[in-house]
Amino acid sequence: MTTPIEIQVARVLLMKGRPYLATAVWALQPVETSAPEVAGTFAVDKHWRLYYDPAALAAWTPEQMAGVLYHELSHLLRGHHARATALLGDFSDDPAANIELASKMRIANIAEDCSINEGLEEEKIKLPGDYATPAKYGLKPNDLWENYYHELLKNAKPIKFSLCGPGGCGSCADGKARGYELPRDDKDAPGISEAEGELVIRKTASDVQEHARSRGNVPASLKRWADNLLTPQVPWQRVLASAIKRSLASTMGATDYSFQRPNRRNGGDFILPGMVQPAPNVAVIGDTSGSMGEGDLRKIVLTELKGICRALGQGALTFLDVDAEVHGVQRVTSEKQAKLRGGGGTDMRVGIDRACELRPKPSLVVILTDGQTGWGDVPPAARCLAVVPKGASATPGWMGRVEIEL
Numbered sequence: 242m243t244t245p246i247e248i249q250v251a252r253v254l255l256m257k258g259r260p261y262l263a264t265a266v267w268a269l270q271p272v273e274t275s276a277p278e279v280a281g282t283f284a285v286d287k288h289w290r291l292y293y294d295p296a297a298l299a300a301w302t303p304e305q306m307a308g309v310l311y312h313e314l315s316h317l318l319r320g321h322h323a324r325a326t327a328l329l330g331d332f333s334d335d336p337a338a339n340i341e342l343a344s345k346m347r348i349a350n351i352a353e354d355c356s357i358n359e360g361l362e363e364e365k366i367k368l369p370g371d372y373a374t375p376a377k378y379g380l381k382p383n384d385l386w387e388n389y390y391h392e393l394l395k396n397a398k399p400i401k402f403s404l405c406g407p408g409g410c411g412s413c414a415d416g417k418a419r420g421y422e423l424p425r426d427d428k429d430a431p432g433i434s435e436a437e438g439e440l441v442i443r444k445t446a447s448d449v450q451e452h453a454r455s456r457g458n459v460p461a462s463l464k465r466w467a468d469n470l471l472t473p474q475v476p477w478q479r480v481l482a483s484a485i486k487r488s489l490a491s492t493m494g495a496t497d498y499s500f501q502r503p504n505r506r507n508g509g510d511f512i513l514p515g516m517v518q519p520a521p522n523v524a525v526i527g528d529t530s531g532s533m534g535e536g537d538l539r540k541i542v543l544t545e546l547k548g549i550c551r552a553l554g555q556g557a558l559t560f561l562d563v564d565a566e567v568h569g570v571q572r573v574t575s576e577k578q579a580k581l582r583g584g585g586g587t588d589m590r591v592g593i594d595r596a597c598e599l600r601p602k603p604s605l606v607v608i609l610t611d612g613q614t615g616w617g618d619v620p621p622a623a624r625c626l627a628v629v630p631k632g633a634s635a636t637p638g639w640m641g642r643v644e645i646e647l
Contacts, residue, residue: 244271245271245293245295245298247298247303247306248271248291248293248298248306248310250303250306251303251306251307251309251310252266252267252307252310254303254304254307255307255310255311259311260448260452261445261448261449261451261452261459262311262314262445262448263448264441264444264445264448265314265317265318265441265442265445266310266314268289268433268438268441269285269289269290269291269310269313269314270289270290270291270430270432271290271291271293272290272291272292272293272423272430273292273293273295274292274293274294274421275294276292276408276419276420276421277406277407278406278407278408278409278419278420278421279292279293279294279406279408279421280294280296280406280407281294281296281297281300281406282294282297282309282404282405282406283297283309283310283313283404284313284405284406284408284409284410284411284413284419285313285314285316285317285410285411285412285413286411286412286413286418286419286422286423286432287317287322287411287412287413287416287418287432287438288425288432288433288434288438289317289432289433289438289441290422290423290430290432291310291313292411292421292422294406297309300369301369302367302369304367305367305368305369307366307367308361308366308367308368308369309368309369309404311361311366312354312357312358312361312368312404312410313410313411313413315357315360315361316353316357316410316413316414317413317438317442318442318445318446318466319353319356319357319466320442320539321353321386321413321414321415322412322413322414322415322416323416323534323537324386324387325346325349325353325414325415325416326415326416326534327534328349328387328390329342329345329346329349329415330342331417332417345394346409346414346415346417347409348390348393348394349386349390349414349415350405350409350410350414350415351373351378351393352386352387352389352390352393353386353410353414354372354373354404354405354410355373355374355375355377355378355380355386355389356375356384356385356386356389358372358373358374358404359374359375359382359383360460360462360463362374363460363462364460368404369404370404372404373404375389378392378393378396379396380392380393383462408421435538436538436580436581436582439538439539439543439581440577442470442539443470443471443539443543445467446466446467446470446471447467447471449463449464449466449467450464450467450468450471453467470539470540470544471544471547472544473544473545473547473548473549473551474544474545474548474645474646475545475548475628475643475645477545477548477549477551477552478552480552480605480626480643481521481523481549481552481553481605521553521556521604521605522601522602522603522604522605523549523553523558523559523603523604523605523606523607524558524559524560524561524596524599524603524605524606524607524623525546525549525558525559525560525561525606525607525608525609526561526563526589526592526593526596526606526607526608526609526610527542527546527560527561527562527563527579527581527609528541528542528563528564528587528589528608528609528610528611528614529542529562529563529564529568529581529582529583529584530563530564530565530583530584530585530586530587530613530614531564531583531584531585531586531587532587532611532613533610533611537611537630537647538581540645540647541609541610541611541628541629541630541645541647542579542581542609543576543579544576545607545609545628545645546560546576546579546609547575547576549607550573550574550575550576553574555574556574557572557573557574558572558573558574559571559572559573559596559599559603560572560573560578560579561592561595561596562579562580562581562582562583563583563588563589563591563592563595564583564584564585564586564587564588565585565586565587565588565591566585566588566591567591567592567595568580568582568583569582570595570599587610587613587614588614588615589608589610589614589615589616590614590615590616590617592608593606593608593621593623593625594621596623597621597622597623602622602623603623604623604624605623605624605625605626606621606623606624606625606626607625607626607628608625608626608627608628609628610627610628610629611629611630611633612627612629612630612633612634612636613633613634616636616637616640617637618637620637620639620640624641625639625640625641626640626641626642626643627640627641627642627643628643628645629642629643629644629645630644630645630646630647631644631645631646631647632644
């Protein structure tokens with residue numbers, strides 16, 4: 242599909258002052274639509290397709306169009322569709338419940354818009370029309386959109402301020418596909434998968450951090466978003482040190498002799514045996530089941546895998562992507578090398594069994610999961626550590642457990 246010149250200009254304007262958004266901006270695929278839900282505006286689905294009404298191209302200035310692009314991208318970058326699904330749930334067979342859910346979806350979209358537009362105003366971004374902000378609804382500034390949502394549920398003011406059409410901002414805001422949205426694998430305008438979208442988000446966050454280090458002129462809220470996304474919560478150096486200590490029944494530090502070439506600074510005419518520290522042999526299981534939304538894959542699997550790789554330094558680890566079966570066994574030195582396949586049921590036991598069959602046997606098996614799995618009663622042959630969200634289901638006594646905030 243040919244991208245209208247107006248959208249091309251808006252892309253360039255947006256990236257001109259914010260080059261760190263380039264990956265995300267170019268990931269959006271424009272799709273023309275005459276759907277009434279998108280009348281006079283833009284909408285985006287969770288597969289990174291931008292649905293536009295041609296009338297909006299004539300009505301908005303290039304600066305306003307760049308602002309709306311930034312607004313819609315923000316829904317995707319902040320993972321709103323996964324967060325809204327976790328908060329609101331999905332449609333059911335109950336018509337009355339579905340009507341109530343549709344109303345809540347609209348309120349959630351406005352709450353998200355308040356959070357986004359507040360930041361855009363601080364960046365002096367131009368937006369068309371009378372758009373939603375916390376101030377217009379009497380909400381406190383700089384809060385989570387989930388908190389705005391709960392306040393708006395109690396708010397008597399009508400829900401009216403929005404950049405969106407009657408159908409809201411699209412499934413990018415709540416994960417619920419609209420009638421005008423194309424299938425992900427549409428041959429003319431294929432969307433990107435969750436895993437591909439995750440890579441776009443993480444690359445954008447990495448570019449934000451790099452721009453902040455090299456130039457410093459990044460909005461504070463965007464820098465916090467990138468840091469929160471990419472910074473592991475688990476102190477992996479300490480965890481891996483403990484794994485070595487337990488598995489080798491020795492203290493950390495020099496624990497074995499080696500005749501490898503010594504450091505020349507030590508001097509001397511003789512090569513004497515020195516003491517070396519063993520490296521941990523780590524296997525990491527990434528839960529890729531259907532219960533893991535994009536936010537969980539990002540925060541639990543990729544971010545903590547990054548932390549483990551950094552703690553190991555130059556050493557590689559074995560990564561297994563697992564739902565109810567093991568989809569792959571890979572040697573990786575970076576989270577960027579890990580393939581995430583799955584989307585089915587959940588049974589981390591098959592991953593643990595496979596990890597214990599590795600040779601040499603791992604000194605530690607780390608399971609990055611939402612905890613919605615059976616574990617079994619029999620301890621496996623290797624020491625195991627589950628990394629789960631705070632408040633997740635109980636894990637067995639033979640397994641270590643670390644909780645993280647999502």
